[in-house]
Amino acid sequence: MKENLYNYILGIADNSLILGQRMGELTGHGPSLEIDIACTNISLDLFGQVRSYYQYAAKIAGDGRTEDDIAMLRKERDYLNVLLVEQPNTDFAYTIARQYLFDVYHAMFLTALQSSHDITLSAIATKSIKEVSYHQRFSSDWIKRLGDGTNESKLKIQNAVNTLWTYTDELFHQTEADKAMVTEHIGVDVTQLKKAYYQKVTSLLTEAALEVPKLKWFQKGGKSGIHTEHLGYLLSDLQYMQRTYPNMEW
Amino acid sequence: MQSNLQHIDPILYPILEQVSDPEIPVLSIMDMGVVRSATISDKKEVKLQITPTYSGCPAMDVIGDDIKTILNKAGYNAHIELVLAPAWTTDWITPKGRKALETYGIAAPLEANADKEVLLNGKRMVKCTNCKSQNTRLVSQFGSTACKAQFQCNDCLEPFDYFKCLK
Ligand SMILES: [Zn+2]
Numbered sequence: 001m002k003e004n005l006y007n008y009i010l011g012i013a014d015n016s017l018i019l020g021q022r023m024g025e026l027t028g029h030g031p032s033l034e035i036d037i038a039c040t041n042i043s044l045d046l047f048g049q050v051r052s053y054y055q056y057a058a059k060i061a062g063d064g065r066t067e068d069d070i071a072m073l074r075k076e077r078d079y080l081n082v083l084l085v086e087q088p089n090t091d092f093a094y095t096i097a098r099q100y101l102f103d104v105y106h107a108m109f110l111t112a113l114q115s116s117h118d119i120t121l122s123a124i125a126t127k128s129i130k131e132v133s134y135h136q137r138f139s140s141d142w143i144k145r146l147g148d149g150t151n152e153s154k155l156k157i158q159n160a161v162n163t164l165w166t167y168t169d170e171l172f173h174q175t176e177a178d179k180a181m182v183t184e185h186i187g188v189d190v191t192q193l194k195k196a197y198y199q200k201v202t203s204l205l206t207e208a209a210l211e212v213p214k215l216k217w218f219q220k221g222g223k224s225g226i227h228t229e230h231l232g233y234l235l236s237d238l239q240y241m242q243r244t245y246p247n248m249e250w
Numbered sequence: 251m252q253s254n255l256q257h258i259d260p261i262l263y264p265i266l267e268q269v270s271d272p273e274i275p276v277l278s279i280m281d282m283g284v285v286r287s288a289t290i291s292d293k294k295e296v297k298l299q300i301t302p303t304y305s306g307c308p309a310m311d312v313i314g315d316d317i318k319t320i321l322n323k324a325g326y327n328a329h330i331e332l333v334l335a336p337a338w339t340t341d342w343i344t345p346k347g348r349k350a351l352e353t354y355g356i357a358a359p360l361e362a363n364a365d366k367e368v369l370l371n372g373k374r375m376v377k378c379t380n381c382k383s384q385n386t387r388l389v390s391q392f393g394s395t396a397c398k399a400q401f402q403c404n405d406c407l408e409p410f411d412y413f414k415c416l417k
Pocket of ligand 1: 378379380381382383403404405406407408
């Protein structure tokens with residue numbers, strides 16, 4: 001089995017799975033009907049992308065594991081998503097800030113992944129980038145509306161950005177699988193995206209009349225399976241059916 | 251390189267045309283452009299390639315099953331492969347398909363630039379499917395399914411879906 005490629009795919013897919021689950025939690029709980037539908041649409045896009053990645057990963061594993069096994073039956077430490085995407089829906093501002101901070105990275109990452117020498121990853125990226133550009137429009141729009149809205153909305157979105165900022169640096173950390181895949185022209189060198197990411201985010205936050213947090217110390221660990229306490233709760237929800245009724249089918 | 255061209259055996263076309271998108275029943279899968287190739291390989295064995303509109307489109311599984319069922323009835327054995335490249339675009343919806351959408355009450359996708367103007371800058375270019383007025387407003391970029399946005403007509407107040415441009 002191509003261990004590095006397998007781990008590399010999970011690193012990408014797990015971000016979308018966990019963020020998709022977070023957005024899906026808002027089904028029937030969005031602050032308004034339109035936003036409820038928007039969040040669940042984003043969730044559906046992410047889950048769709050995840051299926052393509054996990055199907056490919058299952059093929060590489062080649063040991064009978066299916067896409068569902070990979071999604072549903074791993075333990076917390078085996079998930080390789082960044083800490084940012086597992087942060088909870090504390091309030092609507094947190095949902096939007098988390099989405100925006102990930103969308104900007106996601107769009108840049110997929111743009112670069114389109115040139116991957118791996119044709120499956122390149123095809124998934126080309127497909128997904130079209131959907132993610134809609135996500136980014138949605139979250140950017142709301143950052144501006146909240147930042148440039150009432151005193152209350154401004155306070156809330158600023159708080160959310162300040163709290164989540166500590167998880168942004170991890171997006172640009174390289175894992176062993178990353179390094180190996182970059183060498184083979186399959187993976188994206190995320191360190192190269194960092195400067196453009198912070199430029200883009202800074203420019204939008206400024207336009208939204210928000211302050212750009214100044215931090216020297218950042219949280220990390222998700223990419224190597226060390227998560228915040230929130231992931232365990234999320235997984236117990238996500239995996240409930242498969243754990244309670246093993247092998248059940250829809 | 252995979253090409254943008256479809257390869258559909260003319261014998262199979264009228265059969266496949268009877269399968270529609272479960273979420274937009276007036277739209278045949280052939281007019282939607284999701285069937286990229288359909289060939290009869292060995293007498294009664296049919297090989298098909300289909301491509302999803304959106305990654306998470308739950309209709310794809312149903313469409314696959316429907317294709318198998320209808321080809322079975324016609325005496326064929328179908329093998330379906332889901333392909334991602336080249337990625338589906340709204341350009342592949344046929345003129346007949348666009349017309350079916352409009353009649354059904356879903357505004358057909360505009361060109362990419364116009365679509366951007368409408369969704370980002372609030373330009374009034376989407377025609378109301380009820381009264382044809384262009385005095386319409388975007389309610390939400392996300393609609394009842396991943397491929398649609400919600401609009402409302404300012405003149406007759408009809409709420410309707412707009413099929414977003416995907417390029
Ligand atoms: Zn009207």
